[in-house]
């Protein structure tokens with residue numbers, strides 16, 4: 001049986017790949033182990049991890065294929081690889097239009113939402129030196145995210161998972177996909193960073209509850225030791241101070 005290793009950080013974007021692997025394991029298709037990195041401790045920049053991924057990012061998947069060891073970085077590449085290796089895990093519908101809809105979600109979340117907007121909120125110090133400029137960078141990221149959340153909410157179905165209930169090619173059953181696995185990452189981040197999605201975005205909130213009820217997701221949250229209510233540690237004074245009531 002195929003055996004993987006996932007390098008992840010608790011609650012990071014690697015959570016989506018972790019959930020995909022857990023779905024695969026639960027379907028009896030492959031097994032995996034994990035290596036945990038703590039981003040606040042700088043584990044991603046330590047030589048032992050840079051030897052695995054010189055870009056200093058999680059996730060990384062190590063795998064064995066045709067007798068050879070391989071390493072793959074980039075969340076979407078990992079998800080795609082797992083989909084191809086384990087079609088029986090049904091990580092994304094295969095009907096062309098729905099599959100494309102899935103990729104529309106995945107690429108928007110990984111690029112606009114994560115790399116463009118959230119990075120300004122996570123790391124304003126990577127964009128500007130002065131504290132004032134850093135606060136402006138963060139405000140820019142937060143304004144983008146507020147727009148994006150409204151867009152996201154307007155595209156979600158009222159029921160079922162993100163790609164909708166009653167999919168014609170799946171016998172009408174609800175379809176949990178890697179889109180939902182990635183959406184729960186952003187829902188948790190949105191909560192931690194004070195966007196209060198549980199109050200402002202009812203479809204996203206309901207979807208996240210459904211996702212969290214899934215056994216694979218519960219198992220991965222447990223292993224990563226995270227939940228939807230854990231708070232962000234105190235932030236530097238020049239950055240947005242998240243009101244207790246907004247988390």
Ligand SMILES: N[C@@H](CCC(=O)N[C@@H](CS)C(=O)NCC(=O)O)C(=O)O
Nearest residue numbers: 012013044056057058059074075076
């Ligand atoms: N383009 C990469 C981005 C990965 C990424 O930004 N990972 C974050 C965690 S969500 C990370 O490892 N950050 C560490 C850092 O930037 O120092 C992907 O999609 O996999």
